[in-house]
Amino acid sequence: MSGNSNCDYTSVVPSADGCVGILAGFSSPGILESAFKARIEGIFSLANETSEIPGEELVFKIGKILSKMPIPFLNLSLFYLKTKTGELGYIHFQELPAFVYKNNEFIVLEKNKARYFDYKAVDLEIHKTVLKTGEYWVLISDRTHSAIGISASEFIKQFQNVLAGKNFQNSRDLILDCGRTLEQKYGKKVLETSALLAITRKTKYILFYNRAVEKLILDLFLLN
Template identity: 70%
Template sequence: NLSLFYLVAKTGELGWIHFQELPAFVYKNERLNAFEKTKVRYFDYKAVELDLKKTTLKAGEYWILVSDRIYSAIGIPSGEFTKQFETALSGKNFGNSRDLILDCGRIIERRYGKNVLETSAFLAVTRK
C-alpha cells in the first residue's frame, strides 16, 4: 500500500493521495480523529484520476498514516481497528512525533503481539 503526501511547513498546507483502506488520522487536543475514508482503492495509480485530499496542519497537530497490514494481520475489520486505536490514544499528550510513534508501537505490541508489530508501519508528521 502506498500513500503520497506533501507538507508546506510555512503554511501547514498538507496534501495526500491515499492508496489504502485505512483512513489518514490527525491527532490534536489529545484525541485521534480519522479523516474521511478513501472511497476508491488504487491498484494501478496510473490508470485513474487521483483524488488529492487537502487540509491545514496546525502547530502541535500530528498527521498519521497507519498501514493496512496492521488490521489485516490482526484479522479485524478496519473500522473496528480504527475505534480501538482512537480509544488507546485518547487523552495522551505527546511532545513530538517520535513519542507518538513509539506509543503506537507499544499499543500494537501490548494488544496484538510482537508478530503484528513487526508487520506494522506508521508515519507521523507534525508542524512545530
C-alpha cells in the same frame, strides 16, 4: 528498507517548501511485488535529489510516474506538507484512513474511495487539509489490522479509545506509544512487516517506525 515485498516501504524527503512522504505496500508478497517496490524506492531516491521542487508538484510528478506502471493491489499513501502554511495534500489508497492527532484524539480524514492505487486514473484526486502547529499527521499501514484479523472500522475504534486523552510532546513520543500499544495489545508480530508514520510542524524531524528493520529511523532534515 528491506527488499522483502511483504514489508511496507516508508520514506520522507525534503521539498522546496517542506517535505514529501510515502507509505506503500502490497497485500501479498511475490517476485513482481518486489520488483515494483524496488522501482518505488528508486523513484524516491531520485526525489531526494530534487529538493528545489515544491511538494505539491513533486507529488503530481511521482503520481504520474506511478500511473504509467501497471501496479496491481498497491496500498499507497503519498503526501506533501508545506512548512510555513501547514498545508497538507495527500492521496490515500488504503482501507485504513489517514489521521490527524489533535486535542488528544485521533481524527479520521477523508480518503480515496478505492482501496488500491488506481494506476489507470487520468487525474489524481488530492485531498487537502491544514496541519497546525502541535498537530500530527499519522499513517498506519493496512497490514496492521489485517495481521490482527479484525475489520478496519473495529481497529480504528479500538485504537482511538486506547490513545484518547494522551498528550504527546513530539512525533517521536506519539509513534513510539502507538508501536508499543499495538505490541502490548496484539503481539509483536503485528508490526513485523507494517509501518507507522507521523509528522508534525512542531519539531524539526520526521519519525517513522518499522519493525522490519528493527530500529527507529530519524530523517535529520530541517523542516523550517
